[in-house]
Amino acid sequence: MKPPSRPEALRRRIPDAAVTRLPVYLQILNKSITEGVSQLSSDQLAGLAGLNAAKVRKDLSYLGSYGTRGVGYDVAYLVYQIKRELGLLNDWKVVVVGAGNLGNALTNYAGFSSRGFEVSAVVDIDSAKVGKKVGGVVVRHVDDLLSIVNNDKVSIGVIATPPASAQRAAELLVAAGIKSILNFAALVLTVPSDVSVRSVDLGMELQILGYYEQLNRPVACQ
Amino acid sequence: MKPPSRPEALRRRIPDAAVTRLPVYLQILNKSITEGVSQLSSDQLAGLAGLNAAKVRKDLSYLGSYGTRGVGYDVAYLVYQIKRELGLLNDWKVVVVGAGNLGNALTNYAGFSSRGFEVSAVVDIDSAKVGKKVGGVVVRHVDDLLSIVNNDKVSIGVIATPPASAQRAAELLVAAGIKSILNFAALVLTVPSDVSVRSVDLGMELQILGYYEQLNRPVACQ
DNA sequence: ATCTGTGAATCAATTCACAGCC
């Protein structure tokens, strides 16, 4: 047993559950900075995030030992460490498929660029929409997907099409070399096993919320 | 053996992780019906959902024993049972706060009404938007929230405002008696402990996706 | 022969509780 020198390759894995909470901490910490807060204890952070202090400490300990005993965490430094871990120190290029209502909303979404993501392009299959501007980005034809992804080094695809076109959109993204897809269509996508998909479906979210509402009431997780 | 009369109160609790998968099964089953499929085995369902058969069987067993050994599950009956469990046999009324891009997209969202949810109203604080139509629903002023919620028995609020207004929107919903909130604003909301919040944040989803992308690649859960 | 339903076993996540540092 002699683990000290930690080669980047076999960096200890952060548990999935903790990974999903890191962006939450990041958001809270960023907000705290704008409010002039420079130190936070695990207890305070937990209060802001709706979690408990032990979980916060455990989560942050996966990043390394960046707190100060008796004091708390330096907000700015923690922001840096979380960004480093999430790979947010360099920008990510994103392509949005579908220039309808949702594609529009997503592309206009302010929280995008402020968080290290840049919309390289919005593509649509409808030639009538090509050339129009959506949130400062010109809509291009879906046939250009491959060259957009290659030329612009796009690594993430966002599907904002109607459900009927979503599987086709996923296949086009995969064919263009995309390995990470964020899917907003109400459809379970079928993709090769080396492609990551996260699906966000409004209907499903409501159904889950409804379940807890009908039950006792005070449940669910933010 | 006589389980029939199951006192609503002490119905066995379904694990949270299983609850979040029920809507996925529901979506797949509904699609199967339109394709004329009437029977599915846990193995087939697992393939369609990207899960394994044991998990599917365990999840479905929480609903009761509705499969047939040696055969599989009757699709239509399973749909009914999942809907019953999720409380989707009766409609839910929803109010959307924020008539911007996102509110627009959400209200127009087809998957809404088809899944037991009805948008009672869209409200906005901007009087200029009041009276305009969004997806067949007239935009009303946020001051009417209380009466809308009361008169129309609305039980779920959806926040589709800019982050700066989201906390205020949440407070208005809570004041109007709403106990379940679906939040699309990039902000962690502070609400009383008897209120359920589910937050969906595009930026966070991308960050999580980015983490797995930068790491090895093939990860994440649909 | 096939496929469900479910205890038992395993694996992951959370919480506890306290030693170590400020």
Next chain:
DNA sequence: GGCTGTGAATTGATTCACAGAT
């Protein structure tokens, strides 16, 4: 005295594996 970092204990979720139903 206050707060972090972390093993140990606990709780929850997943997977195994097989008895039981058709």
